[in-house]
Amino acid sequence: MATRMDLDGRPVKPMTICMIGAGGFIGSHLCEKLMAETPHKVLALDVYSDKIKHLLEPDSLPWAGRIVFHRLNIKHDSRLEGLIKMADLTINLAAICTPADYNTRPLDTIYSNFIDALPVVKYCSENNKRLIHFSTCEVYGKTIGSFLPKDSPLRKDPAYYVLKEDTSPCIFGSIEKQRWSYACAKQLIERLIYAEGAENGLDFTIVRPFNWIGPRMDFIPGIDGPSEGVPRVLACFSNNLLRREPLKLVDGGESQRTFVYIKDAIEAVLLMIENPDRANGHIFNVGNPNNEVTVRQLAEMMTKVYAKVSGEPSLESPTIDVSSKEFYGEGYDDSDKRIPDMTIINRQLGWNPKTTLWDLLESTLTYQHRTYAEAIRKSMVKPIAS
Ligand SMILES: NC(=O)c1ccc[n+]([C@@H]2O[C@H](COP(=O)([O-])OP(=O)(O)OC[C@H]3O[C@@H](n4cnc5c(N)ncnc54)[C@H](O)[C@@H]3O)[C@@H](O)[C@H]2O)c1
Ligand SMILES: O=C(O)[C@H]1O[C@H](OP(=O)(O)OP(=O)(O)OC[C@H]2O[C@@H](n3ccc(=O)[nH]c3=O)[C@H](O)[C@@H]2O)[C@H](O)[C@@H](O)[C@@H]1O
Known part of the structure; x- marks a missing residue:
């Protein structure tokens, strides 16, 4: 493997990375990239390993020995500090x-996103280890523009909706709107990490992903996850398409999102990993401002793309409206619009997303169809026990 160079033309030394949550959607893509394109070693920590199984076995894989899986729950495992110490x-x-x-298990959500992350920050700070922490675009909450009258011309002014790391406020709903338990916990851990940097010199980078999507995201209910489970929108709509059911639009599907392809986003993370001088001390939005749609438009596009990749005609009524109370229960609320400002990541790392929404949906839905269509067909024709 040729020596890798950083953005300032210096060779990148091979490093050991302790990746917590390596068995999830983002972790699996990051592990794949690190194994295929870099000489770095990964200590992969998670309670699950299904999504990275293809990287761990067999022993003949070209990167065998460079990735080691440690099955552990960071809530209660004394191995955590030792593993952080072993890594750069x-x-x-x-x-x-x-x-x-967020609204049905708010305690688990707050513990997971704040309390459980505390020892990780502490061990990094005490042992002078660099930390890249995954936060979320949800820390911005609602846009300032959402509070303006519906017909206000200011709603069209980017100053009222573009989300900037260093100037935008974080605007959440009331405490009864438990949806914001996640965003609030993530905000507090960001503030704690920032304070560790300011007071104790912790080298940190905070990542705010804006709806990264692609293969291996979440689960398909009843196939590789609980039948009653509700994953994020990509998996919800994929599940509906695979089962030939209408896609459910929550509260009219008017909320807007910008979706970025996981493979583009992972490029940004690799730049952060290999350019600490440019990434330390920064908070980065990582998203694709050019891929904005309403959830309704997303449903329409996914319906068209799925018909193309599966060869099956779309339903006559491809969507159905559902209230948020019915779909998510009491305490749900929503972010109205999420456009990331790209100035800081552009300036520091020269990163730009490349993949259009149509293209990323085409490769993702091709994967969903190949991975799940047969299993769904079988599950739907299961004979009833007599
Ligand atoms: N996917 C996105 O677009 C997105 C957007 C915003 C923020 N994020 C953030 O990025 C991170 C990763 O997201 P993802 O989409 O890969 O989610 P994911 O659920 O697929 O991955 C999270 C992984 O962490 C593991 N995990 C959770 N608690 C653990 C514990 N106590 N001990 C050990 N392992 C534990 C889970 O088993 C899972 O494999 C999260 O912090 C999330 O808040 C993701
Ligand atoms: O991915 C992100 O950047 C962040 O945002 C997500 O939040 P959100 O975008 O609201 O979650 P999705 O489940 O992807 O929902 C997107 C939108 O689709 C709607 N939706 C979802 C599912 C469905 O079947 N129908 C439907 O209309 C939701 O109400 C919401 O308006 C999650 O909070 C995190 O994964 C992450 O922090």
Whole structure:
């Protein structure tokens, strides 16, 4: 493997990375990238390993020995500090991060996103280890523009909706709107990490992902996750398409999101890993401002793309409206619009997303169809026991 160079033309020394939550959606793509394209070693920590199984076995894989899986729960495992000490860099991805949990399991959500992350920050700070912590675009909450009258011309002014790391406020709903338990816990851990940097010299980078999507995201209910489980929108809509059911639009599907392809986003994370001088002390938005749609438009596009990749015609009524109370329960609320400002990541790391929404949906839904269509077909024709 040729020596890797950083953005300032210096060789990158091979490093050991302690990746917590390595068995999840983002972790699996990051591990894949690190194994295929770099000489770095990964200590992969998680309670699950299914999504990285293809990287761990067999022993004949070209990167065998460079990735080692440690099955552990960071809530209560004394091995954590030792593993952080063995590494040059810790990346913390572990979290409960599905909106269906924020208002129904607020305690687990707050513990997972704040309390459980505390020892990780502490061990990094005490042992002078660099930390890349995964936060969320949800820390911005609602846009300032959402509080303006519906017909106000200011709603069209980017100053009222573009989200900037160093100037935008964090605007959450009332305490009864438990949806914000996640965003609030993530905000507090960001503030704690920032304070560790300011007072104790912790080298940190905070990542705020804006709806990264792609293969291996979440689960398909009843196939590789609980039948009653509610994953994030990509998996919800994939599940509906695979089962030929209408896609459910929560509260009219008017909320807007910008979606970025996981493979583009992982490039940004690799730049952070290999350019500490440019990444330390920064908070980075990572998203694709050019891929904005309403959830309704997302549903329409996914329906078209799925018909193309599966060869099956779309339903006559491809969507159905559902209230948020019915879908998520009491205490749900929503972010209205999420456009990331890209100035800081552009200036520090020269990163830009490349993949259009259509293209990323085409490769993702091709994967969903290949991975799940047969299993769903079988599950739907199971004979009833007599
Ligand atoms: N996917 C996105 O677009 C997105 C957007 C915003 C923020 N994030 C943040 O990025 C991180 C990773 O997200 P993801 O989409 O890969 O989610 P994910 O749920 O697929 O991955 C999280 C992983 O952490 C593991 N984990 C959770 N608690 C643990 C514990 N106590 N001990 C050990 N392992 C534990 C889970 O088993 C899971 O494999 C999260 O912090 C999330 O809040 C992701
Ligand atoms: O991915 C992100 O950047 C962040 O945002 C997500 O939050 P959100 O975008 O609200 O979650 P999704 O489940 O992806 O929902 C997107 C939108 O689709 C809607 N939706 C979801 C599912 C569905 O079946 N139908 C539907 O209309 C939701 O109400 C919401 O408006 C999650 O909080 C985290 O994964 C993460 O922190």
